[in-house]
Amino acid sequence: MMKVKLNGKNIEISKKEDLYEKIEDFRNVTALDINGEKRDLFSIINDGDTIEPIYYGTKEGLDIFWHSSAHIMAQAIMRLYKNVKLAIGPSIAHGFYYDIDSPEMIKEEDFPKIEKEFKKIVKERLRIEREDISRDELLAVYKKENNPYKVEILTNIEDDMVSLYRQGDFFDLCRGPHLPNTSYIKHFKILSVAGAYWHGDEKNKMLQRLYAISFKTKEEVDEYLEILKEAKERDHRKIGKELDLFSIFPEAGPGLVFWKPAGAFMRNLIEDLWKKTHLENDYDLLYTPHVAKKHLWETSGHYEFYKENLFPDMEFPEGEHYLIRPMNCPFHILIFQEKLRSYKELPIRYAELGTVYRYEKSGVLHGLMRVRGFTQDDAHIFCQREDLDEEVKKLLDFSIFFIKKFGFKDFKVYLATRPEKFVGDPATWDQAEKALENAVKEYGIDYEIDEGGGAFYGPKIDIKIKDALGREWQTTTIQFDFNLPERFDINFINDKGEKEHVIMIHRALLGSLERFFGVLIEHYKGDFPYWLAYKQVVILPINDHIKDYAEKINDKLKENGVRSYIDKRNERLGYKIREAKLKKIPYFIVIGETEREENVIKPNGRKEGELGKMSFDEFIEVLEKRKNAED
């Protein structure tokens, strides 16, 4: 008899099979947590063990499920392709991948073939068995196989003993745990294949990475594919084209955005709100030039750090060098240090919708999300050390105001610490990191540490918002900077009458207007809130004879500040309605003889559907209510 603890309850068993009977929903258990360690499901159980089952539906359970799936996919590939060398095959947030080195290119049309072989392996119901082996022995095997990747991994392992997992004709160096056999993974789909550097280092060989997903049921796979489909539907590049929001013209230059009337209108609304709220929050608004002498960014250090990513400099015959600006900070610094500053005027908050240009590598450009010219909603706060706490809290408030205003329900705060490449002395860094952490803690908000994610000149707080599909997008960044004040020697006179270096906070709340707009498009799926919509109401006259009444309604709407227009085209009602819906206009009004005679309108809202007959004034009230609800 053995005494073990299962899910916190003491039980007695005579053999391990008894334990399995006691575990609820045993068929959905992928592995066991034994004394805090993840082990294979059919591991040996010892007297006194504390056991918790790891279930399929949980994060840990899926992790194991997908890890075993990766092995099966690798096995299928090994069976189908010659001279394949395996690198690594982990599970990821959604699914898994395997990096392989194969002389033959795997293409999308090969996926069904691999999927078929995968299913075959599942049907074979191969036992997945752990084998403990000496590191040197396995090293010899991989050396013989001429697999440099596994050899490298093994060489970096310090233990004498390692484990491998074997299933039929396949084995792989692996820590485990794994599923008991291959039959668990009923449904599987390869999603994509693309290049990936070994160790993620561009100096290394590029391997082929196959991304895939697997589940127990077909429904789960379908559901996942549905989410991918939905993400595609929401793609801001697609919606941007459909709604005529923006264009990028390769003939003008990749990564350079043209805001077309509808998009530009919305951007103006965003900018108006931004300016108004910044003034309310004691910021001063600036305008500064788009080009300036290169030495400014040499002083700031940006040139040295980012010269690969700058537009080439402009040299004049007299030898003067200019740069199109990649950063706004030196300009704000110039204005700050133009005259002597007293501690009494701090903090000074300079804000600017500053357009910057960065030569991003061709492969990273992506719609509005990654571009070569973009407008930061930038600000620099010049303050004293003791102001930091208060300023960070104000910034968090301000950022969250925007997040809510644009309909985001959820967000995450990250504290990014010192990166490998940094300037300044580590003691100052530690101090700054602590100050940021304190401020966030006092603010009473959950946060995660992003180790080594800081800017080269200081630690930062990043806020990532979650969109309607649960995807994270970085918007707000709040960065401490003890570096630029030194480099530019920016000072103020403190209360003792001495010169002291100012502290700088760089911050962007929306990030860049381009990117933020892209996120908004995907978040709303182009179905913008009433206050932001380019056109708010479209009037659909039933025929030509009702045009006068339509004009009258339209004029009155405009008088009330409503963005409306008449669809005057000689088309049927159904056609006009269809287009109003496709354009995602918040309201349309059908008017004909009946409405004119009764002096009413019959509005229809995207959200509400038919609103029924109402007077014009009643409709204005509906619109006002809607607007206020969104505020």
Next chain:
RNA sequence: GCUGGUGUAGCUCAGUCGGUAGAGCAGCUCAUUCGUAAUGAGCAGGUCAGCGGUUCAAAUCCGCUCACCAGCUCCA
């Protein structure tokens, strides 16, 4: 920047074996005056991304360039 893929009308896409370019939608004209997601007919629309090569003949095969897409790397 790297690996792979793609590039045909304003948009979405078809185009077989290399034989000389096609549809739907949008646009324009005409008819229709219509009640809650597409009225009908006609017309027009192309340097098949660009450049070069192979060939009697290239959208199609080959090379280079550009751009886009997926991923990797990067993102002050």
